[in-house]
Amino acid sequence: MNTMTETTLPVLRLSSADHQRLRLLVDMVIKSQPRLRATLEPLRAELERADVLPPELLPRTVVAMGSTVEVEDRESGEVDTYTLVYPEHADGAAGRLSILAPLGMGLIGFAEGDTFAWRTPGGTRQLLIRKVTPPASA
Secondary structure (H helix, E strand, O other): OOEOOOOOOOOOEEEHHHHHHHHHHHHHHHHHOHHHHHHHHHHHHHHHHOEEEOHHHOOOOEOOOOOEEEEEEOOOOOEEEEEEEOHHHOEHHHOEEEOOOHHHHHHOOOEOOOEEEEEEOOEEEEEEEEEEEOOOOO
16 A cells, blocks of 8 residues: 655556556647646656556556546545546546546556545545556456
């Protein structure tokens, strides 16, 4: 289990396919919309530090593109479920969370049992990844 603190970051694992597509997506969005550079920096930083694995070696409990993730707010106990998708497939009402949404950027590459701090307008929340269901194609 990984726990994120102010001084250490948990291991972040991505498949080589997701890594390549996400790098291209971030570069494309920044090129077409330079004002979003600062917004996308956290994702770019995560991509730089990620442990990139062949898709067949990525554990099924790691959040990948297309994964369905059950997340618990450690303070309130509230549980939400999201499927992590590319922006063109995002639909909040259907629980499809864009990778470019702040929470989407925060989830990618973490695994079941990981806890991380999440900054929201209302303050920092501790989130636990309770369950990861891999994409149907995995």
